[in-house]
Amino acid sequence: MSEVENLNEVRRVRREKLKKYQETGSNPFEHVKFTVTAKAAALKTDFESVEGTEVTIAGRVMSKRGQGKVAFYDLQDSTDRIQLFLKKDLLGEDVYMDAKTFDIGDIVGVTGEVFKTRMGEVSVRAKEITLLSKSLQILPEKFHGLKDPDLRYRQRYVDLIMNPEVKNVFRLRSQIQRYVREFYDDRGYMEVETPVLSTLAGGASARPFITHHNSLDIPMYLRIALELPLKRLIVGGFDRVYEMSRVFRNEGMDATHNPEFTLLESYEAYADYEDIMQLVEDLYGFLADKVLGQRTVEYQGKEISLEAPFRRARMVDLVKEHTGVDFDQVTDREEAHRLAKSLHLEVEGHESIGELIEEAFDAFVEEHLVQPTFVTHHPVEISPLAKKDPADPRYTQRFELFISGAEYANAFSELNDPIDQKERFTAQVAKKDAGDEEAHPFDADFINALEVGLPPTGGLGIGIDRLVMLFTNQASIRDVILFPTMKPIE
Secondary structure (H helix, E strand, O other): OOHHHHHHHHHHHHHHHHHHHHHOOOOHHHOOOOOOOOOHHHHHHOHHHHOOOEEEEEEEEEEEEEEOOEEEEEEEOOOOEEEEEEEHHHHOHHHHHHHHOOOOOOEEEEEEEEEEOOOOOEEEEEEEEEEEEOOOOOOOOOOOOOOOHHHHHHOHHHHHHHOHHHHHHHHHHHHHHHHHHHHHHHOOOEEOOOOOEEOOOOOOOOOOOEEEEOOOOEEEEEOOOOHHHHHHHHHOOOOEEEEEEEEEOOOOOEOOEOOEEEEEEEEEEOOOHHHHHHHHHHHHHHHHHHHOOOOEEEEOOEEEEOOOOOEEEEHHHHHHHHHOOOHHHOOOHHHHHHHHHHOOOOOOOOOOHHHHHHHHHHHHOHHHOOOOEEEEOOEHHHOOOEOEEOOEEEEEOEEEEEEOOEEEEEEEEEOOOHHHHHHHHHHHHHHHHOOOOOOOOOOHHHHHHHHHHOOOEEEEEEEHHHHHHHHHOOOOHHHOOOOOOOOOOO
16 A cells, blocks of 8 residues: 555544534534643643642644553643653543543643653543544654645644744744834834825835725725825824834845735834934844843854944945955946946946945845944935935935844834925936836825924834744744745646
8 A cells, every 4th residue: 555545544533533523523623612720841840839639731643552452542732742641440441441432632631630650751640532623634654744845834724833943943033023023112112003004005125915895996906005194193293102013015025025024113203213223222232132131143054243332334335345346436326337347246226326235235245244233324326215414425324233134124214305206206216117116106295294204203114024933043934934825836
């Protein structure tokens, strides 16, 4: 019999068992409630205080062993695994024989006494056992578990059952998001919610997902950023706001990109990008203390120090450091193109000096920024929402935080000059008309909001998924998103 035929036979037998349960009036799917009084982890850690007491636990049968009048099952609940001791004399012959028919994967409820076996294992001596849900599928073989990455992401529910370390990653993710909220709440920021659907996809340079509103008969877009609605709230008089929520970008997928991801954005009135740098250093230090208990983190074989202050360097200076080319001294576009070609960069579609600086940075610098580095003063051409640097209007008061070769934050002194903003939107529209699908749209209402008056403001964006990757030492974004985007199986 082939492996597939054998699996199909096991599934058939499980369905026959279910049918027999139902015919004898013990349909497991009729249970609507089961009162649980204890969890496996607590019984093991607090054994001395619960020894000899009667508890009721519930979970999934993960292994079975024993024969004759005694059996041992391993039960896994949401916290840990614990051993069940089943004895015919204690349960009664009928209940014991029924329990012997339970399969690995079945969900059971057990009432019994907490004790420790002669081997020193904390266990529950079952007095009652009830089948609460019948598993009709087959869990992966226990020694090898669920290892195929594609299957793990498609069947995350099985992944969580078979791989406890995966469940721990997502517990930690939840804690990290809670700590982020604690950090902002303690500093007087107000958490808000803004629309997921909008008539314009603004706030970032990205290709949006497009849908259609039937009642209004208009195209609508899933948001690509949180920025513009949040800055409207600063205009409206809230001094400190933040939002942590899903955004959507119709772009490529790789180890650090998923079409939908969780973004944190915060805005603070009367602050600039220097203040936001301090905020970011404080946030990373706070999270390191809470999550790790120290200011260093091991990430993919590299020890990263999250102790402030982080290094600060202008983008154009970093390009010079790694290529020898000083674009800071270039004012002629043709000269910039010649230098870019000498570096074997793609010039087509990158007409401005600022765009070529970014290309050189991406190609030669980014991967080398292992320790936390604030890359500052991005060119105006690639920063349509950032305020120009008064000392050199070619650049902006913007920074990105890079760690281990990836971007971990993006922030700037927000552009609040409506005339300048209108000119930059117009330039972006020209790029869109020329075929750039990621160019920023013209948002007339946002211009109107700036005309009403936006105070000097510092803004910040952080991808939560990459943040979790760093603190949980995960190489792929798919390992920190419960249900990553997957191509359907034909």
